[in-house]
Amino acid sequence: MKDDSVIRDEAFWSEGEARDSRWLITCDHATNRVPDWVGSGDLGIAADDMARHIAYDVGAAGVSKKLGALIGAPVVGSDFSRLVIDPNRGEDDPTLLMRLYDGTVIPANRDADAAERQRRLDRLHRPYHNALEKLAGARPDRAICAIHSFTPQLRGRMARPWAVGVLYSHKDERLAPLLIERCRQQGWVTGDNEPYSGHLDGDSIDRHALAQGRPNVLIEVRNDLIRDDAGQAEWAEKLALVMDGLLEEAGL
Template identity: 75%
Template structure:
Protein backbone atom coordinates (compact mmCIF):
# COMPACT_ATOMS: atom_id res chain seq x y z
CA UNK A 1 0.00 0.00 0.00
CA UNK A 2 1.34 3.43 -0.92
CA UNK A 3 1.27 6.16 1.69
CA UNK A 4 -1.04 9.07 0.89
CA UNK A 5 1.48 11.90 1.26
CA UNK A 6 2.01 14.12 -1.77
CA UNK A 7 4.81 12.85 -3.99
CA UNK A 8 7.05 15.84 -3.24
CA UNK A 9 6.87 15.09 0.48
CA UNK A 10 6.69 11.32 0.44
CA UNK A 11 9.33 9.73 2.64
CA UNK A 12 8.53 6.06 2.02
CA UNK A 13 6.27 3.54 0.41
CA UNK A 14 5.21 0.07 1.47
CA UNK A 15 4.19 -3.13 -0.29
CA UNK A 16 2.21 -6.10 0.97
CA UNK A 17 1.50 -4.76 4.44
CA UNK A 18 -0.92 -7.64 5.12
CA UNK A 19 1.33 -10.45 3.89
CA UNK A 20 1.65 -13.12 6.58
CA UNK A 21 5.39 -13.84 6.76
CA UNK A 22 7.44 -13.23 9.89
CA UNK A 23 9.91 -11.46 7.64
CA UNK A 24 9.83 -7.73 7.02
CA UNK A 25 11.96 -6.70 4.05
CA UNK A 26 13.47 -3.23 4.27
CA UNK A 27 15.23 -1.10 1.66
CA UNK A 28 16.87 1.93 3.24
CA UNK A 29 18.42 3.27 0.04
CA UNK A 30 15.71 2.55 -2.51
CA UNK A 31 15.74 5.72 -4.63
CA UNK A 32 17.86 8.70 -5.64
CA UNK A 33 14.95 11.16 -5.41
CA UNK A 34 15.64 14.69 -4.16
CA UNK A 35 12.44 16.42 -2.97
CA UNK A 36 11.65 19.77 -4.58
CA UNK A 37 12.04 21.52 -1.24
CA UNK A 38 15.70 20.45 -1.00
CA UNK A 39 17.72 22.75 -3.25
CA UNK A 40 14.88 22.96 -5.73
CA UNK A 41 15.22 19.22 -6.34
CA UNK A 42 18.98 19.12 -6.80
CA UNK A 43 21.98 18.64 -4.55
CA UNK A 44 24.28 20.45 -6.95
CA UNK A 45 25.99 17.38 -8.38
CA UNK A 46 25.94 15.94 -11.88
CA UNK A 47 23.21 13.61 -13.09
CA UNK A 48 25.87 10.93 -13.58
CA UNK A 49 26.74 11.14 -9.90
CA UNK A 50 23.07 10.94 -8.92
CA UNK A 51 22.90 7.68 -10.90
CA UNK A 52 25.84 6.21 -8.94
CA UNK A 53 25.87 4.17 -5.76
CA UNK A 54 26.58 7.32 -3.76
CA UNK A 55 22.98 8.48 -4.25
CA UNK A 56 21.15 5.17 -3.70
CA UNK A 57 21.59 1.40 -3.74
CA UNK A 58 21.35 0.55 -7.41
CA UNK A 59 18.94 -2.35 -8.01
CA UNK A 60 18.10 -2.82 -4.34
CA UNK A 61 14.47 -1.66 -4.55
CA UNK A 62 13.62 -4.11 -7.33
CA UNK A 63 15.39 -6.93 -5.52
CA UNK A 64 13.66 -6.14 -2.23
CA UNK A 65 10.24 -5.97 -3.90
CA UNK A 66 10.70 -9.29 -5.70
CA UNK A 67 12.12 -10.97 -2.60
CA UNK A 68 9.27 -9.76 -0.39
CA UNK A 69 6.72 -11.01 -2.90
CA UNK A 70 8.34 -14.47 -3.06
CA UNK A 71 8.51 -14.73 0.74
CA UNK A 72 4.96 -13.37 1.23
CA UNK A 73 6.50 -10.62 3.35
CA UNK A 74 5.69 -6.94 3.76
CA UNK A 75 8.29 -4.46 2.59
CA UNK A 76 9.13 -0.83 3.27
CA UNK A 77 11.24 1.45 1.08
CA UNK A 78 12.69 4.92 1.62
CA UNK A 79 11.81 7.41 -1.11
CA UNK A 80 14.67 9.90 -0.89
CA UNK A 81 18.33 9.82 -1.78
CA UNK A 82 20.79 8.79 0.89
CA UNK A 83 22.62 12.03 0.01
CA UNK A 84 19.62 14.09 1.13
CA UNK A 85 19.73 12.35 4.51
CA UNK A 86 20.79 8.78 5.18
CA UNK A 87 18.03 6.67 6.77
CA UNK A 88 20.58 3.99 7.64
CA UNK A 89 22.32 6.31 10.09
CA UNK A 90 21.37 7.34 13.59
CA UNK A 91 20.20 10.89 14.09
CA UNK A 92 23.46 11.87 15.79
CA UNK A 93 25.74 10.17 13.24
CA UNK A 94 28.21 12.63 11.67
CA UNK A 95 27.65 11.01 8.25
CA UNK A 96 23.89 11.63 8.33
CA UNK A 97 24.38 14.39 5.73
CA UNK A 98 27.36 13.42 3.62
CA UNK A 99 29.47 16.30 2.34
CA UNK A 100 31.96 14.16 0.40
CA UNK A 101 31.29 10.63 -0.85
CA UNK A 102 33.54 8.48 -3.02
CA UNK A 103 35.28 11.50 -4.52
CA UNK A 104 32.17 13.63 -5.08
CA UNK A 105 31.56 16.83 -3.10
CA UNK A 106 27.86 17.41 -2.25
CA UNK A 107 27.37 21.22 -2.44
CA UNK A 108 23.86 21.27 -0.97
CA UNK A 109 25.12 19.44 2.10
CA UNK A 110 28.22 21.56 2.58
CA UNK A 111 25.88 24.51 3.03
CA UNK A 112 23.28 22.71 5.18
CA UNK A 113 22.95 24.15 8.68
CA UNK A 114 21.33 22.71 11.82
CA UNK A 115 17.89 23.98 10.78
CA UNK A 116 18.15 22.27 7.39
CA UNK A 117 19.31 19.05 9.04
CA UNK A 118 16.31 19.19 11.40
CA UNK A 119 13.95 19.82 8.48
CA UNK A 120 15.19 16.77 6.61
CA UNK A 121 14.96 14.66 9.76
CA UNK A 122 11.36 15.72 10.38
CA UNK A 123 10.11 15.35 6.82
CA UNK A 124 12.03 12.29 5.62
CA UNK A 125 14.17 10.34 8.09
CA UNK A 126 11.69 10.13 10.96
CA UNK A 127 8.59 9.29 8.87
CA UNK A 128 10.47 6.43 7.23
CA UNK A 129 11.51 5.02 10.57
CA UNK A 130 8.00 5.38 11.98
CA UNK A 131 6.70 3.36 9.04
CA UNK A 132 9.39 0.72 9.51
CA UNK A 133 8.68 0.49 13.23
CA UNK A 134 4.97 0.18 12.60
CA UNK A 135 5.35 -2.71 10.18
CA UNK A 136 7.91 -4.39 12.41
CA UNK A 137 5.49 -4.30 15.31
CA UNK A 138 2.65 -5.95 13.41
CA UNK A 139 4.03 -9.47 13.93
CA UNK A 140 4.90 -10.70 17.40
CA UNK A 141 7.76 -12.84 16.07
CA UNK A 142 9.06 -10.41 13.45
CA UNK A 143 12.35 -10.96 11.64
CA UNK A 144 13.99 -8.22 9.58
CA UNK A 145 15.79 -8.67 6.28
CA UNK A 146 17.54 -5.50 5.10
CA UNK A 147 18.43 -5.34 1.41
CA UNK A 148 21.32 -3.22 0.13
CA UNK A 149 23.66 -3.20 -2.83
CA UNK A 150 27.32 -2.24 -3.20
CA UNK A 151 29.43 -0.93 -6.03
CA UNK A 152 31.98 -3.29 -7.63
CA UNK A 153 34.76 -0.78 -7.02
CA UNK A 154 35.23 2.46 -5.12
CA UNK A 155 37.37 5.11 -6.81
CA UNK A 156 41.04 4.39 -6.27
CA UNK A 157 40.31 1.14 -4.42
CA UNK A 158 40.73 -2.52 -5.41
CA UNK A 159 37.83 -4.33 -7.11
CA UNK A 160 35.40 -6.05 -4.80
CA UNK A 161 35.16 -9.74 -5.73
CA UNK A 162 32.07 -10.70 -3.75
CA UNK A 163 28.71 -11.35 -5.36
CA UNK A 164 26.94 -11.17 -2.02
CA UNK A 165 27.88 -9.78 1.36
CA UNK A 166 26.19 -10.90 4.58
CA UNK A 167 26.50 -8.38 7.38
CA UNK A 168 25.69 -9.02 11.02
CA UNK A 169 26.43 -7.48 14.38
CA UNK A 170 28.59 -8.99 17.08
CA UNK A 171 25.51 -8.45 19.25
CA UNK A 172 23.44 -11.00 17.30
CA UNK A 173 25.05 -13.82 15.32
CA UNK A 174 22.01 -16.11 15.29
CA UNK A 175 21.45 -15.94 11.52
CA UNK A 176 24.41 -14.18 9.93
CA UNK A 177 27.10 -16.89 10.01
CA UNK A 178 24.60 -19.54 8.93
CA UNK A 179 23.54 -17.35 6.01
CA UNK A 180 27.17 -16.89 4.98
CA UNK A 181 27.67 -20.66 4.97
CA UNK A 182 24.43 -21.24 3.07
CA UNK A 183 25.36 -18.70 0.39
CA UNK A 184 28.79 -20.26 -0.03
CA UNK A 185 27.17 -23.67 -0.32
CA UNK A 186 25.24 -22.25 -3.27
CA UNK A 187 28.55 -21.42 -4.91
CA UNK A 188 28.26 -17.65 -4.53
CA UNK A 189 31.35 -15.60 -3.73
CA UNK A 190 30.20 -14.37 -0.34
CA UNK A 191 31.73 -11.84 2.00
CA UNK A 192 31.26 -12.16 5.75
CA UNK A 193 30.90 -8.64 7.13
CA UNK A 194 32.27 -7.48 3.80
CA UNK A 195 32.39 -5.08 2.06
CA UNK A 196 31.35 -3.34 5.30
CA UNK A 197 31.41 -4.07 9.00
CA UNK A 198 28.16 -5.53 10.26
CA UNK A 199 27.52 -3.24 13.22
CA UNK A 200 26.84 0.46 13.32
CA UNK A 201 25.28 2.06 16.38
CA UNK A 202 21.98 3.69 15.50
CA UNK A 203 21.58 2.17 12.03
CA UNK A 204 18.34 0.57 10.91
CA UNK A 205 19.20 -2.95 12.07
CA UNK A 206 20.46 -1.66 15.41
CA UNK A 207 17.31 0.40 15.91
CA UNK A 208 14.61 -1.97 14.68
CA UNK A 209 16.12 -5.43 15.16
CA UNK A 210 18.88 -5.50 17.79
CA UNK A 211 17.09 -3.16 20.18
CA UNK A 212 14.05 -5.47 20.13
CA UNK A 213 15.77 -8.85 20.01
CA UNK A 214 14.48 -9.56 16.50
CA UNK A 215 16.35 -12.05 14.31
CA UNK A 216 17.84 -10.26 11.35
CA UNK A 217 19.85 -10.42 8.15
CA UNK A 218 21.50 -7.66 6.18
CA UNK A 219 22.17 -8.73 2.61
CA UNK A 220 24.36 -6.77 0.20
CA UNK A 221 24.34 -7.75 -3.48
CA UNK A 222 26.90 -6.36 -5.92
CA UNK A 223 24.98 -3.82 -7.94
CA UNK A 224 26.13 -4.85 -11.41
CA UNK A 225 24.34 -8.16 -10.81
CA UNK A 226 20.99 -6.50 -10.05
CA UNK A 227 21.05 -3.29 -12.08
CA UNK A 228 18.45 -4.70 -14.51
CA UNK A 229 15.03 -6.16 -13.61
CA UNK A 230 15.97 -9.64 -14.80
CA UNK A 231 18.92 -9.70 -12.41
CA UNK A 232 16.71 -8.52 -9.55
CA UNK A 233 14.19 -11.27 -10.19
CA UNK A 234 16.90 -13.91 -10.59
CA UNK A 235 18.66 -13.02 -7.34
CA UNK A 236 15.36 -12.79 -5.46
CA UNK A 237 14.54 -16.32 -6.63
CA UNK A 238 17.95 -17.53 -5.48
CA UNK A 239 17.93 -15.80 -2.13
CA UNK A 240 14.34 -16.44 -0.99
CA UNK A 241 14.63 -20.19 -0.33
CA UNK A 242 18.04 -19.78 1.30
CA UNK A 243 16.76 -17.09 3.68
CA UNK A 244 13.74 -19.22 4.57
CA UNK A 245 15.86 -22.30 5.16
CA UNK A 246 18.34 -20.47 7.39
CA UNK A 247 15.56 -19.18 9.62
CA UNK A 248 13.86 -22.56 9.75
CA UNK A 249 17.12 -24.32 10.68
CA UNK A 250 17.80 -21.78 13.43
CA UNK A 251 14.50 -22.67 15.13
CA UNK A 252 14.02 -19.17 16.48
Protein backbone atom coordinates (compact mmCIF):
# COMPACT_ATOMS: atom_id res chain seq x y z
CA MET A 1 0.00 0.00 0.00
CA LYS A 2 1.37 3.42 -0.97
CA ASP A 3 0.80 5.98 1.78
CA ASP A 4 2.97 9.05 2.16
CA SER A 5 0.80 10.84 4.71
CA VAL A 6 2.71 12.77 7.36
CA ILE A 7 1.66 13.30 10.97
CA ARG A 8 3.40 15.92 13.10
CA ASP A 9 3.32 16.57 16.82
CA GLU A 10 5.51 18.57 19.18
CA ALA A 11 7.30 15.37 20.16
CA PHE A 12 7.33 13.24 17.00
CA TRP A 13 6.57 12.90 13.30
CA SER A 14 5.47 9.87 11.36
CA GLU A 15 5.13 8.99 7.70
CA GLY A 16 3.12 6.30 5.96
CA GLU A 17 1.39 4.87 9.01
CA ALA A 18 -0.87 2.74 6.78
CA ARG A 19 1.95 1.19 4.76
CA ASP A 20 1.75 -2.60 4.84
CA SER A 21 5.32 -3.78 5.49
CA ARG A 22 6.01 -5.77 8.63
CA TRP A 23 8.89 -3.40 9.25
CA LEU A 24 8.61 -0.26 11.34
CA ILE A 25 11.48 2.18 10.77
CA THR A 26 12.36 4.30 13.81
CA CYS A 27 14.65 7.30 14.14
CA ASP A 28 15.23 8.23 17.78
CA HIS A 29 17.66 11.07 17.09
CA ALA A 30 16.09 12.60 14.01
CA THR A 31 16.56 16.33 14.65
CA ASN A 32 18.48 18.99 16.56
CA ARG A 33 15.33 21.05 17.23
CA VAL A 34 15.02 22.69 20.64
CA PRO A 35 11.42 23.59 21.62
CA ASP A 36 11.00 27.29 22.42
CA TRP A 37 9.92 26.45 25.97
CA VAL A 38 13.35 24.92 26.70
CA GLY A 39 15.83 27.73 27.24
CA SER A 40 13.81 29.89 24.82
CA GLY A 41 14.88 27.46 22.10
CA ASP A 42 18.57 27.64 23.00
CA LEU A 43 20.56 25.16 25.08
CA GLY A 44 23.40 27.64 25.50
CA ILE A 45 25.88 25.95 23.19
CA ALA A 46 27.35 27.14 19.90
CA ALA A 47 25.56 26.63 16.60
CA ASP A 48 28.49 24.51 15.44
CA ASP A 49 27.90 22.15 18.36
CA MET A 50 24.16 21.98 17.62
CA ALA A 51 25.09 20.85 14.10
CA ARG A 52 27.26 18.01 15.44
CA HIS A 53 26.39 14.44 16.33
CA ILE A 54 25.99 15.43 19.96
CA ALA A 55 22.66 17.12 19.17
CA TYR A 56 21.21 14.56 16.72
CA ASP A 57 22.09 11.74 14.35
CA VAL A 58 23.19 13.60 11.25
CA GLY A 59 21.47 12.26 8.13
CA ALA A 60 19.51 9.56 9.93
CA ALA A 61 16.07 11.11 9.40
CA GLY A 62 16.59 11.36 5.65
CA VAL A 63 17.76 7.75 5.43
CA SER A 64 14.80 6.60 7.57
CA LYS A 65 12.20 8.38 5.45
CA LYS A 66 13.68 7.22 2.15
CA LEU A 67 14.12 3.65 3.38
CA GLY A 68 10.52 3.52 4.63
CA ALA A 69 9.26 4.71 1.25
CA LEU A 70 11.39 2.14 -0.60
CA ILE A 71 10.26 -0.87 1.42
CA GLY A 72 6.70 0.28 2.11
CA ALA A 73 7.20 0.64 5.86
CA PRO A 74 5.86 3.23 8.30
CA VAL A 75 8.45 5.57 9.81
CA VAL A 76 8.45 7.40 13.15
CA GLY A 77 11.02 9.85 14.49
CA SER A 78 11.53 12.20 17.39
CA ASP A 79 11.10 15.94 16.86
CA PHE A 80 13.45 17.21 19.55
CA SER A 81 17.19 17.16 20.09
CA ARG A 82 18.73 14.35 22.08
CA LEU A 83 20.33 17.10 24.20
CA VAL A 84 16.89 18.30 25.33
CA ILE A 85 16.07 14.78 26.53
CA ASP A 86 17.34 11.57 25.00
CA PRO A 87 14.51 9.40 23.65
CA ASN A 88 16.89 6.44 23.36
CA ARG A 89 17.35 6.28 27.11
CA GLY A 90 15.11 4.87 29.80
CA GLU A 91 13.39 7.30 32.14
CA ASP A 92 15.69 6.35 35.00
CA ASP A 93 18.91 6.56 32.97
CA PRO A 94 21.39 9.10 34.43
CA THR A 95 22.28 10.26 30.90
CA LEU A 96 18.67 11.16 30.03
CA LEU A 97 19.63 14.85 30.31
CA MET A 98 23.24 15.12 29.23
CA ARG A 99 25.32 17.78 30.96
CA LEU A 100 28.55 17.03 29.10
CA TYR A 101 28.85 15.32 25.71
CA ASP A 102 32.00 14.77 23.64
CA GLY A 103 33.75 17.72 25.27
CA THR A 104 30.81 20.14 25.19
CA VAL A 105 29.08 21.36 28.36
CA ILE A 106 25.29 21.79 27.97
CA PRO A 107 24.42 24.89 30.06
CA ALA A 108 20.62 24.47 29.81
CA ASN A 109 20.93 21.01 31.37
CA ARG A 110 23.55 21.79 33.99
CA ASP A 111 21.02 23.22 36.44
CA ALA A 112 17.90 21.37 35.24
CA ASP A 113 16.00 20.23 38.32
CA ALA A 114 13.58 17.36 38.85
CA ALA A 115 10.60 19.50 37.80
CA GLU A 116 12.28 20.41 34.50
CA ARG A 117 13.19 16.78 33.89
CA GLN A 118 9.55 15.80 34.50
CA ARG A 119 8.30 18.51 32.14
CA ARG A 120 10.51 17.26 29.31
CA LEU A 121 9.44 13.67 29.99
CA ASP A 122 5.75 14.60 29.87
CA ARG A 123 5.88 16.81 26.78
CA LEU A 124 8.49 15.04 24.66
CA HIS A 125 9.91 11.70 25.77
CA ARG A 126 6.65 9.95 26.69
CA PRO A 127 4.58 11.16 23.70
CA TYR A 128 7.32 9.97 21.34
CA HIS A 129 7.38 6.52 22.89
CA ASN A 130 3.59 6.35 22.92
CA ALA A 131 3.56 7.08 19.17
CA LEU A 132 6.29 4.51 18.53
CA GLU A 133 4.48 1.82 20.50
CA LYS A 134 1.20 2.57 18.75
CA LEU A 135 2.83 1.84 15.39
CA ALA A 136 4.81 -1.10 16.74
CA GLY A 137 1.64 -2.68 18.05
CA ALA A 138 -0.39 -2.03 14.90
CA ARG A 139 0.28 -5.58 13.68
CA PRO A 140 1.19 -8.70 15.65
CA ASP A 141 4.14 -9.67 13.45
CA ARG A 142 5.87 -6.28 13.60
CA ALA A 143 9.65 -6.07 13.22
CA ILE A 144 11.62 -2.94 14.13
CA CYS A 145 14.56 -1.40 12.31
CA ALA A 146 16.12 1.54 14.17
CA ILE A 147 18.23 3.92 12.08
CA HIS A 148 21.04 5.90 13.68
CA SER A 149 24.27 7.51 12.54
CA PHE A 150 27.68 7.85 14.16
CA THR A 151 30.48 10.36 13.91
CA PRO A 152 33.67 9.25 12.12
CA GLN A 153 35.77 10.28 15.12
CA LEU A 154 35.14 11.41 18.68
CA ARG A 155 37.37 14.18 19.99
CA GLY A 156 40.71 12.78 21.10
CA ARG A 157 39.83 9.25 19.92
CA MET A 158 40.90 7.06 17.02
CA ALA A 159 39.07 7.27 13.69
CA ARG A 160 36.28 4.75 13.27
CA PRO A 161 36.80 2.54 10.20
CA TRP A 162 33.26 1.21 9.73
CA ALA A 163 30.92 2.46 7.02
CA VAL A 164 28.00 0.90 8.82
CA GLY A 165 27.44 -0.86 12.12
CA VAL A 166 24.78 -3.37 13.10
CA LEU A 167 23.94 -3.27 16.79
CA TYR A 168 21.95 -5.83 18.74
CA SER A 169 21.36 -7.28 22.17
CA HIS A 170 22.57 -10.65 23.39
CA LYS A 171 18.90 -11.20 24.25
CA ASP A 172 17.93 -11.42 20.57
CA GLU A 173 20.41 -12.50 17.88
CA ARG A 174 17.87 -13.73 15.33
CA LEU A 175 18.45 -11.05 12.71
CA ALA A 176 21.62 -9.05 13.30
CA PRO A 177 24.31 -11.67 12.47
CA LEU A 178 22.55 -12.44 9.20
CA LEU A 179 22.32 -8.74 8.36
CA ILE A 180 26.01 -8.27 9.18
CA GLU A 181 26.86 -11.10 6.80
CA ARG A 182 24.76 -9.51 4.06
CA CYS A 183 26.42 -6.12 4.59
CA ARG A 184 29.90 -7.61 4.42
CA GLN A 185 28.99 -9.47 1.25
CA GLN A 186 28.38 -6.03 -0.27
CA GLY A 187 31.97 -5.11 0.57
CA TRP A 188 31.06 -2.65 3.31
CA VAL A 189 33.30 -2.37 6.37
CA THR A 190 30.64 -3.42 8.85
CA GLY A 191 30.81 -3.25 12.63
CA ASP A 192 29.47 -6.14 14.70
CA ASN A 193 28.14 -4.29 17.76
CA GLU A 194 30.50 -1.47 16.79
CA PRO A 195 31.12 1.41 17.28
CA TYR A 196 29.43 0.47 20.56
CA SER A 197 27.34 -2.24 22.16
CA GLY A 198 23.77 -2.67 21.02
CA HIS A 199 22.28 -3.46 24.42
CA LEU A 200 21.20 -0.82 26.90
CA ASP A 201 18.49 -1.49 29.46
CA GLY A 202 15.53 0.80 28.89
CA ASP A 203 16.53 2.05 25.44
CA SER A 204 14.08 2.09 22.53
CA ILE A 205 14.90 -1.39 21.23
CA ASP A 206 14.81 -2.83 24.74
CA ARG A 207 11.45 -1.18 25.39
CA HIS A 208 9.64 -1.71 22.10
CA ALA A 209 11.26 -4.85 20.66
CA LEU A 210 13.01 -7.02 23.25
CA ALA A 211 10.25 -6.70 25.85
CA GLN A 212 7.63 -7.93 23.36
CA GLY A 213 9.78 -10.42 21.45
CA ARG A 214 9.65 -8.39 18.23
CA PRO A 215 12.42 -9.08 15.69
CA ASN A 216 14.78 -6.12 15.54
CA VAL A 217 17.95 -4.60 14.18
CA LEU A 218 19.66 -1.29 14.85
CA ILE A 219 21.66 0.12 11.94
CA GLU A 220 24.28 2.84 12.37
CA VAL A 221 25.59 4.61 9.25
CA ARG A 222 28.74 6.75 9.45
CA ASN A 223 27.43 10.27 9.18
CA ASP A 224 29.92 11.66 6.66
CA LEU A 225 28.34 9.24 4.15
CA ILE A 226 24.82 10.62 4.63
CA ARG A 227 25.23 14.36 5.19
CA ASP A 228 23.38 15.32 2.01
CA ASP A 229 20.30 14.15 0.17
CA ALA A 230 22.29 12.16 -2.39
CA GLY A 231 24.13 10.21 0.31
CA GLN A 232 20.92 9.54 2.19
CA ALA A 233 19.22 8.26 -0.96
CA GLU A 234 22.21 6.05 -1.78
CA TRP A 235 22.31 4.46 1.65
CA ALA A 236 18.54 4.03 1.82
CA GLU A 237 18.77 2.04 -1.40
CA LYS A 238 21.70 0.02 -0.06
CA LEU A 239 19.90 -0.80 3.16
CA ALA A 240 16.69 -1.69 1.32
CA LEU A 241 18.74 -4.20 -0.68
CA VAL A 242 20.24 -5.97 2.35
CA MET A 243 16.92 -5.93 4.24
CA ASP A 244 14.99 -7.47 1.35
CA GLY A 245 13.92 -10.97 2.42
CA LEU A 246 15.87 -10.74 5.68
CA LEU A 247 12.95 -11.77 7.88
CA GLU A 248 12.06 -14.70 5.62
CA GLU A 249 15.66 -15.94 5.45
CA ALA A 250 15.82 -15.81 9.24
CA GLY A 251 12.62 -17.85 9.43
CA LEU A 252 10.68 -15.08 11.16
